[in-house]
Amino acid sequence: MGNKGVQGFQIIDEAKAKIEAQCPNTVSCSDILAFAARDSVNLAGGLYYDVPSGRRDGRVSSIAEVTKNLPDAFFNVTELKENFARKGLSIEEMVTLSGAHSIGDSHCSSFSKRLYSFNKTFAQDPSMDPSYASFLKTKCPQPLNTRTSPDPLVPFDPVTPNQLDNNYYKNLKSSRGLLASDQVLWNSVLTRNLAKENVNHPSAWAAKFAAAMVHMGSIDVLTGNQGEIRKNCRVVN
Template sequence: MARFFTFLVGFFLLIFFISPALSAPLKKKFYKKTCPLAETIVRSTITNAMANDTGIPAALTRLHFHDCFVRGCDASILLDSTPKHKAEKESMRNKGIGGFEVIDAAKAKIEAYCPNTVSCADIIAFAARDSVHLTGGIYYDVLGGRRDGTISLIGDATKNLPDAFFNVTQLKENFAKKGLSLEELVTLSGVHSIGDCHCSSFSKRLYSFNATYPQDPSMVSTYASYLRAKCPRPVKTNSGVDPIVPFDPLTPTRLDNNYYKNLKSKKGLLFSDQVLWESSLTKKMVGSNIKHPSAWASKFASAMVHMGSIKVLTGSQGEIRKNCRVVNY
């Protein structure tokens, strides 16, 4: 009995000392001592990239979303395919995702300064925060300490990322699985005030919506005419041509509440955008974001922080990739 008691004490002590190493909470200024210039390097890299491409902030913000919704915020979106497995970045749900080269550049600079220290997952989170600040003047603190995953599968993207033709109920269920509320769904959708979208993601709304309406009746005719001029009727060829248009024609590089004004005017680009105004579940939320832009900005910052904590790997979980595109060997 004494031996068994001694075994139990030893076992629980072992769990006590090992568990904190397996997982730990994210922390503010996580790299203050180990890599104090990490966030500065990320910010300067994005600023330099923006000088050549004003679409970079939108790409990086979207990259963070697409990373966190698949396997959590573990930088799995950055991994390249292998001979055995296609990576999630190859999924059609990730069509148009960009910003990979900017993350690569920031990672290379950080590795030269403090090798094997800063995760790719944290770099994505820092990059999204800085992109939001640079385009919308919205700032929030990013907690650090994420570690990188080692798995990226194309099928996971299809299972976890919302589709452009989801209705509100489907969107609500999709976000709820990630621990995000309906209010956060509406709030985060405001990111579609910046960036571009491929015509293939919404052309069905223009030419073949359903058996009754060739054009989606929830889209105002003037906006539909504008989009048809940008996006000719799809033809079944292998040309690979898929034009892009801005989510918001008025302020495509400014993160603001104009996205919600567009919805009220029936100028939401994606079906999954416009339904937020058409549904009684979310219409009032959209209206509130139109009337109170500062309140929306504050909610957006909080929602980004919450999203950035989805199923994070910390402590001894995962790894710190040396190259964001491949796992360590």
């Protein structure tokens, strides 16, 4: 969740080109990404937070690094907790940051198993609201070979798909989490109370989300003379 659905990197390229023209070899692609994330959160949810700068870019880019660090769409809560803990993020921060799925889309291949081949007992995931499952089946036909067949996109939040808000948690309460790893946050005793708090206290969730974004932006950063300032964000110098 690499993440084949991520788009919009041309915006980063455009920002980098304009900054390089005015202030060469000074602002890293890592900082630009952090600033772009902050601005996106502000535009989509009206949340603003200060972002520390001074990051440097790495000299290695590997898709294998992405694959082994991102949580899988079918992780249970224990697996999610361990995945976030490896980066120094708490279980509350994990639940808080999952609210980012209030916006954006997922490919059908990331969740269609829940609709057609969940396990040996149930073809359809019994933890999913049946009417929501029926709706998703209209968007995601019975899965074929995704190498040769289309893999449509479906919004994580069908109610406010372009607004970063706590509706993500309301969807979980209604058994309408899109990914299995979303719905488990409500279904597990380890995380349900945290998800409930985010349903009942949207302003508190927003504040926690901003703080968690700042914390996440400080993980494994390079500073000082470490790494480099890339001239082109897509390749090392």
